[in-house]
Amino acid sequence: MKIYTKTGDKGTTSLIGGTKVFKNNIRIESYGTVDELNSYIGLCGDCIKDEKSKATLKEIQDRLFTIGSSLACDPDKEPLMRLPDLKETDITFLEQEIDRMNDALPPMKNFILPGGDIAVSHLHVARCVCRRAERICVAMQSNDLFIDGIVIKYINRLSDYLFVLARYIGKLHNAAEIAWKPRIS
Numbered sequence: 001m002k003i004y005t006k007t008g009d010k011g012t013t014s015l016i017g018g019t020k021v022f023k024n025n026i027r028i029e030s031y032g033t034v035d036e037l038n039s040y041i042g043l044c045g046d047c048i049k050d051e052k053s054k055a056t057l058k059e060i061q062d063r064l065f066t067i068g069s070s071l072a073c074d075p076d077k078e079p080l081m082r083l084p085d086l087k088e089t090d091i092t093f094l095e096q097e098i099d100r101m102n103d104a105l106p107p108m109k110n111f112i113l114p115g116g117d118i119a120v121s122h123l124h125v126a127r128c129v130c131r132r133a134e135r136i137c138v139a140m141q142s143n144d145l146f147i148d149g150i151v152i153k154y155i156n157r158l159s160d161y162l163f164v165l166a167r168y169i170g171k172l173h174n175a176a177e178i179a180w181k182p183r184i185s
Contacts, residue, residue: 016069017077026140030147031071033133034155038064040126047119048169056097060158063090067151071137075146086150094157101168110179114166117175123166130159 007013012020013028021028038061045057066086114124134155140147170177 016072017074019074019077026136026143026145027071030133030136030140031068033129033136034064034068034071037126037129037133038068040122040129044119044122044126047122048172050169050172053165053169059093060161063154067154070148070151086148086154088150091150091154091157094154094161098157098161098164101164105164105167105171108167110181112167113178113180116178117170117173119173120166120170120175123162123169127159127162127166130155130162134159 008023011023013023014020041057041061041064045054045061048054048057063086070086115121134152137147137152137155141149141152167177
């Protein structure tokens with residue numbers, strides 16, 4: 001099987017269900033950004049040593065594939081294949097992980113700047129990509145395009161998780177947080 005099909009050479013692609021759309025369609029943009037996030041989370045996992053966090057990131061990557069497949073479907077057509085579902089327990093899992101890590105962290109007393117450790121910096125970039133994915137999904141919703149509400153909820157919680165994970169990994173890697181000291185002049 002060849003990796004190139006040449007079917008997209010004119011700027012179109014097919015959703016699951018067969019509907020052809022232009023590659024700049026907001027639905028394509030949404031699952032493309034989720035794919036970018038998934039790839040970046042893979043990089044983050046390669047940068048950290050904590051096995052629990054690595055395992056959680058692998059679980060998140062699996063959920064992002066689930067989200068991507070949901071976003072890639074034509075909502076007006078029933079897919080021929082059975083697709084995995086996102087569940088409320090996936091969100092609860094993220095919340096429990098956030099709480100677990102937060103319990104090990106000092107309270108935040110000011111805004112922090114991304115940086116101080118390569119893994120921390122990568123996690124903050126992943127958080128920003130996650131926020132972009134969320135904005136695109138919300139744009140779909142606000143334009144009356146079907147998107148399952150649990151997708152937006154999961155991505156929102158995931159960005160919180162990535163923020164706390166960046167702080168937690170910074171602590172494990174003995175990287176001091178960089179406090180934002182605004183210039184007032």
